[in-house]
Amino acid sequence: MLYRNAARAFIAELAEIRSSGQPVTVRGLPTHERLARTVTLAQPTERFITVPGRRNDVFATIAETMWVLAGRNDMEYLARYLGRALQFSDDQVTWRGGYGPRLRDWGGVDQVDEIRKLLRSDPESRRAVAVLFDPARDFVDTLDVPCNNWLHFLVRDGSVYLNVTVRSNDILWGFSGINTFEWSVLHEMMAFWLGARVGHVSFFISSLHLYDERNEQADRALEGLGGATGYEQEWAGAQFGTPWEDFADVLDRWFDLEARLASGEDCHVEIAEFSDPLLRQFLQAIAIKWAIAAGADDARQRELVDELGHSDIAFALREQLFRDSAQLLTPAVSTVDWADLRESVIDLHRSKDAAYGNSWKRRGELISIAANLARKIDRIDQVVGGAAAGREALLDTVVDLLVYAVKYETFLADQSTDVAEKLFTNGGERFSDGPDGFEELMRARHVVGEVGTVHAEAAEASTAFDELDAFLQLHPQGQWMEKLALAERLTATALRLVLAVALSDPDGVNALRRDAGRS
Numbered sequence: 001m002l003y004r005n006a007a008r009a010f011i012a013e014l015a016e017i018r019s020s021g022q023p024v025t026v027r028g029l030p031t032h033e034r035l036a037r038t039v040t041l042a043q044p045t046e047r048f049i050t051v052p053g054r055r056n057d058v059f060a061t062i063a064e065t066m067w068v069l070a071g072r073n074d075m076e077y078l079a080r081y082l083g084r085a086l087q088f089s090d091d092q093v094t095w096r097g098g099y100g101p102r103l104r105d106w107g108g109v110d111q112v113d114e115i116r117k118l119l120r121s122d123p124e125s126r127r128a129v130a131v132l133f134d135p136a137r138d139f140v141d142t143l144d145v146p147c148n149n150w151l152h153f154l155v156r157d158g159s160v161y162l163n164v165t166v167r168s169n170d171i172l173w174g175f176s177g178i179n180t181f182e183w184s185v186l187h188e189m190m191a192f193w194l195g196a197r198v199g200h201v202s203f204f205i206s207s208l209h210l211y212d213e214r215n216e217q218a219d220r221a222l223e224g225l226g227g228a229t230g231y232e233q234e235w236a237g238a239q240f241g242t243p244w245e246d247f248a249d250v251l252d253r254w255f256d257l258e259a260r261l262a263s264g265e266d267c268h269v270e271i272a273e274f275s276d277p278l279l280r281q282f283l284q285a286i287a288i289k290w291a292i293a294a295g296a297d298d299a300r301q302r303e304l305v306d307e308l309g310h311s312d313i314a315f316a317l318r319e320q321l322f323r324d325s326a327q328l329l330t331p332a333v334s335t336v337d338w339a340d341l342r343e344s345v346i347d348l349h350r351s352k353d354a355a356y357g358n359s360w361k362r363r364g365e366l367i368s369i370a371a372n373l374a375r376k377i378d379r380i381d382q383v384v385g386g387a388a389a390g391r392e393a394l395l396d397t398v399v400d401l402l403v404y405a406v407k408y409e410t411f412l413a414d415q416s417t418d419v420a421e422k423l424f425t426n427g428g429e430r431f432s433d434g435p436d437g438f439e440e441l442m443r444a445r446h447v448v449g450e451v452g453t454v455h456a457e458a459a460e461a462s463t464a465f466d467e468l469d470a471f472l473q474l475h476p477q478g479q480w481m482e483k484l485a486l487a488e489r490l491t492a493t494a495l496r497l498v499l500a501v502a503l504s505d506p507d508g509v510n511a512l513r514r515d516a517g518r519s
Helices: 006-020 058-069 083-088 099-104 111-121 171-194 212-224 244-262 268-272 277-293 298-306 312-321 338-356 364-384 394-415 417-423 436-443 454-474 480-504 506-515
Strands: 022-026 029-041 129-131 148-156 159-166 197-211
Touching (some): 006 171, 029 212, 058 099, 058 244, 058 277, 058 312, 111 148, 148 171, 159 171, 171 197, 171 212, 244 277, 268 277, 277 298, 277 312, 338 394, 338 436, 338 506, 364 394, 364 454, 394 417, 417 480, 454 480, 480 506
Antiparallel strands (some): 029 197, 129 148
């Protein structure tokens, strides 16, 4: 499956595991997995995953990546950033399966350098392979056997492509936690050394899995993503620019500054003068970690992040540092917390339901319910087509469409026990009376896949309504399950349209939250 970047791949593959993963218990731990997955990223350097609910640690990801690229496997350094790493060390001193020494010093061979030299001398070569699994060492009982086993660099049409074979990939701690990030940095470095572009990366994963104990965290991630990842708003990363001949010295300098930062030194002058743009930004992030450890308050943290400008690392740090703070709202970010937005919609609906009761369905399916949906669709078509929004913001209109679509599903549940059993976990008689049925269905909704432009999602919603409307004209009575299928499609498209509009109107999202009493 081809995805734009790591964040989009993560959320789509996670949703697949949660919906159709097969159960298996490995070393006493229950998991759900999908086998033989091929995951391709079109933009590997869009490497930061800023998914609310995933709670990525920017500092740990950078620190571990640099540790691998420097050929290290010591716990003393890594445990400063990733305390749980000690759980996977046999001796609490090293990670025996760490990729660093295997990549940079396999029996005296620097595989990175050998690949670089091979592709410089023979760009069409298919032999540029790095091996990370060692059969002489790894068929043993140990806490740490390499999960990523094989890297293959291939140059075609001026681009460097990377293929990674993975025997076992935890989608939270492996795939989205470190692997896509660390290999994207090596990929970018190799492309620079070869004077080529960064091409696709493909992961061939034997077992892509989620431990059952992490199901709640996974569901929070699925609920929280609004469809965008930050990169759609041109949050760009700094680029690597160190020649191979200088790379060892630059790495030494980087780790010297990291150690001084960890000891409490102020190194901002040296960091500002650091030669490599990408690695300089990594140091700036590490400096923020140690500033926080020294007691920097939110305001100071914000100042330090702002120094990173309109960069992807700044975007990622804002999500990490202020994910539980109102400061995340400014400057406006380019993701939408669907769980928060959903609760705002639920709160607003509850107050309107108390005021208007069952007026939305009083004259029945065609005259009241379908007419309300048609009115909202027509207005959306007009505004998206260029008409002035007037007094009602487009976000308000698309939210109304979503609300009416979900309420229509509750109406259908009242008409058919088959529909009710499909939609609701608990029995009942009048699912459409009051807010409870609506709220249960709303909380069961989350988005899978990418959210497109407002125009594209509006067109999908309009088509979904036209299909429902045509069916209603032919079947004004009965056919409840068929109507449910059409209603669910309308609801899904309406939800995606809400998120598309919310992404383009953060002020409108804030206004909606205020109206709901959530800010």
